[in-house]
Amino acid sequence: MAGNELRVTSSKNSIFKARPILVALWFSILFLPFKGAKAALILFVVLSTSIVLSRSLLSYAKSLREKGQAVSNRIRTIKLSTRSLFVARYSLLLILIALPFFVRDYLLDIAILTGIYIILALGLNVVVGFTGLLNLGFVAFYAIGAYTYALLNTALGIGFWPSLPLSVGLTALSGFVLAVPALRLRGDYLAIVTLGFGEIVRLVLNNWDSLTKGPNGISGIEPPYLMGISFWRLSNYYYLILIFALLTIVIIKRVYSSRIGRAWIAIREDEIASSAIGINTPMYKLYAFAFGAFWAGLAGALFAGKMQFVSPESFTFMESVLILCMVILGGLGSIPGVILGAIILVILPEVLREFQLYRMLALGSGLVLLMIFRPRGLFGGKSVSLRS
């Protein structure tokens, strides 16, 4: 069947059509054993009132959606003269450069983390957004990049810069290796195999004590050191990340609008048609995995340099899911969207520090709601068919 078009059926509103009281009762009964009668009662009252108002809520939600649609369409179609676009872009750059002078360390720390996640999200976007291959084990490459630098530095004393090409190269190679089995597999099987790969890497890091010191992790990693500037101080590290993040954006943008980028998009749209017009689809899937892994390796090395400590606990499946959320929230295949997705999902939890506990709860339900109501994410201009 031709690339299946995304049609959200009407069955979605049938949930609300059923008598609201019954639905509210149903959820409170489900909740009852977990938190006892009192909490269930409160939930029942809250739910039933909200669903009863659902008619107005639904229509409100619809109008919200239309407005949202209009806004995001208008954003996409704002005919900004190139001059004012030029001004906007460079004033943003100036602010980013001046940031360390009037912001305290704690926020710099978050800005650095945001930079690292932007590089990761852009890397995953190449695999999921451009080529349409769901990679659930992306954190494995992040870990390989981090541990390669950590080991080279602590065991052999090699500095950040000489070991960077090696850790990034090794990660790209492992991207290639993972892709080989993935070539013959269809979407959902591929997702599970990549997930398996991610877990195997984490288990090896956790259990190969002689090399990786197991769950205790490796500490005392040297931060990068360049021409007399020790990047230990946060503001210096901030600039390092800023440069690398901008480099990532420019390079990925250029590859996207080149012959290679077009081939990836073609594979996402319709793999059979792509091979019928001369694209060596298996080879380009390998490139996508390796290229995506390359950036994860870079982010890993930068993370290790910043934290000066790596342990398997920071490279779990949840990390892969978080990066995937950034790509989906931002908009599959849209570079500015993915950047915004990364910014939101790093800064929001910090701003809502007291709700720290509910962060993953929101992430989980967010994924479900995104898939149902906004599969294209915030900026995904094109309704993407996450190739079957």
Added chain:
Amino acid sequence: MKKYLLLFLSIVLTLSCAKKEETIKIGIAGPMTGDQAKMGTDFKNSVTLAVEEWNAKGGVLGKKIAVMIADDQRDPKQAVSVANKLVNKGAVGIIGHFNSSCSIPASDVYNRAGIPMITPASTNPQLTEKGYRGVFRVCGRDDQQGKVAAGFVIHQLKLKKVVVIHDKTTYGQGLADEFKKFLGGMVEVVYYGGIVQGDKDFKTVLTAIKDKKPELIFFGGIYPEAGLLVKQARELGLSVPFMSGDGTIDPKFIEIAGAQAAEGTYLTFSPDPQHIPTAKEFIDKYKARYGELGPYSIYAYDATNILLTAVKEAGTKDGKAIIERLHSMEFSGALGKIKFDNRGDVTVAPYVVWITKNGKFEEYWKL
């Protein structure tokens, strides 16, 4: 691209500066959430109790003492980032962290910032061997604990073949290795291996151990895994005595293993606070306010008092001066006399062997 406008807005949104106010800030760091939240709460209760007492007497250096609570969720990465946060917020001293796997990486941050850190519970020797001037601990060290355990097996139980397993964590593996080291050639270790923390099924490794016919199984690790190991060993018909360290001395261990299976388990831990005369006053206050005493509550209480006394005697908020003061002073607290050696460990750390008897822990043997 026009979308960069939106990026610009979101970045401006995040710029905010915290306001300043005049108090002496000390930080507590430990697992406040996650599966070891109980240990973190013990910390918080004891430190708050000590700080309230000091504030009642006018605080220190004429200023009120404020407590900053940092949750590292037992994750080394979080430990480093909360450590940075506490340093940024101007903490004068730190009580914490709880797990050795968090204290070690966090100590790099505190050392660089030059502020003192006193951990009430991280027992891995590595913490004080990095030569950091400002790192102290009021609890014992695994090697001291391992020595007492080995002495007990050699001299008291007079066994020849033992098994040593650990949960591969900084604490668990550290304790197991120390125990093995002090056994020397006197006792043969027929099996040495690791299990994965958080795992539930140990039948396979216990079967392999049963094959080796040991006279005792030593486990370096904490109560959840210890409880499962004992229970599943008994289910496999492996009835040899089981021994572990201070990470297992928690009523939950008996609840998980079942009183019958846990009967006769040996545990190394510091002397029973109930027996120490100076601790009586603290125990009554703590129990009155928070109920059941955690294994490390008394240590956190003493650690706080030591830190605040050092700040008072040093007469300044400057980290370096407080650290020197901590090295030179002698403090008598709930645990009795406490003096730090030049590496930051307590000079005297007597460990004793406890035993579980019909569902309760009792002191059993002294080196």
Added chain:
Amino acid sequence: MLAQQIINGLTLGGVYAIIALGYTMVYGILELINFAHGEIYMLGAYAGIIFFGLFTAIGLTSYSLPLSIVLTLILSIIFCSSYGFTIEKIAYKPLRKAPRLSPLISAIGVSIFLQNYVMLTQGATDRVFPYLFGAAGFDFIGARVTYLQSFIIAISALLMLSLHFFVARTMIGKAMRAVAQDRVMASLVGINIDTVISTTFVIGSGLAAVAGMMVAMYYGLVNYSIGYIAGIKAFTAAVLGGIGSIPGAMFGGIVLGLVEAMGAAYISSEYKDAYAFVILIIILLIKPAGLFGKSTEDRYK
């Protein structure tokens, strides 16, 4: 020693098989990997603890232990089935016509939601199931088997047989197989697709509840994250046996349990969880249809 490891492997395999049945049925009908199925199993374990605690509180357990266990089992089956039913209606039904990967991502979302939902309501520390059966057991060809272990192996075999019978003989079973073959044709001959899909989720979740209860009694210790690894292992078992085939899920579960036990005993127990992933990648490369499954030319579907 080998006999004991086989017993260990069989018990583990029994639990994986029961969960794998859920995966195989849902995948057969919707071609969806119900990533949240592992969490339903975890909910089953918690339900077991909560309901059993309730019965002990009202004194039923001291009155008659077997009755309170059976009642707990029934209640947790109903409880998990209703969760399975609700999840299908909220997270999967709206995505029935969406591209194949959307429901998978939605399932991952549900899985994370459930894990944290239980962590927040029941607390992060492990919950303990009272230690009922003690270490009582019997010796069998040189291995020590507790009654509970034999009970688990028997139950998983029984469940597989009854499910196989249900799918082969009953009307709903036929409808399920029809929907599995071709959803459009099935609806044309008057099968109500939605009820069939809901029944599949209800049965699958009920099975997961049984597995959850077993594990709660067997290990006596449960926390909110046991569903994740167990879920992936059960999926591996389903794929090993041939996704969509009920005997395949059973066979795959047993084989996986044995491989894990043997691997842990003879290779290294630290990599216990890795064996499942290695097997998964190998099968998907060599024989994606698995041992019993029908080979679907699914690359160019």
Added chain:
Amino acid sequence: MYLLEVRDLTKHFGGIKAVEEVSFKVREGSIMSIIGPNGAGKTTLFNCLTGLTKPTKGKIYFLDKDLASLPPHSIVKLGIARTFQNIRLFREMTVLENVMVAQHSKAKSGLFGSILRPQGFIDEEKTIKEKSIEYIELVGLEDFTNTIAGNLPYGSQRRLEIARALATEPRMVLLDEPTAGMNPQETSEMMDIMKRLQEFGKTIILIEHDMKVVMGISDRIIVLDHGIKIAEGLPDEVRRDQMVIEAYLGKETH
């Protein structure tokens, strides 16, 4: 000179004999039509020729090279392009992008080229764009260059698929029911396009049901029925062939 020679091509799916020992030759520059009732194996034959499915038995020689074992993308490089019965466009790309991506195998720029963007890369991108516009004009879609392919009307989508096939600069084009679902006016426009392709020296193999198109445009015709070639020859010969009438044309009298 024969561009393509097929010898005893056979393809079985389990028990089903989709194509059974079909042999034929195609002269360069000619238009060959393949007709036959539904399920006669026409599309399977196309899939074997383009490497989408591996034939069970038999040889396919294109410019004296055996294609049987080559993957689809190498066959395209040799010079065979195709369209699909159910249109397979890159629905989210614009018309221009659809055609530009088809010149993939002709372009050479690698990863570093696209990052550093040397002059060579920029020129190549320009020529790709210019060529694409030529092909778009050839099929008369110049007004839709920047519209999203998915939004095009049915007839134009068919034409875009042909433009995209042409962009791979093939010597032979395989058209799978190009006029399916088209009104007479669009059908005759499609026939003009095919004639123009022939004038450019392209060889065409056509699967078609519309007898007016087949008789009007083909140089030679092959008739398939249940995977077997039951007739081959000039349009007039085939129209009178008894076997063909029975199996396919029925008792139509002209």
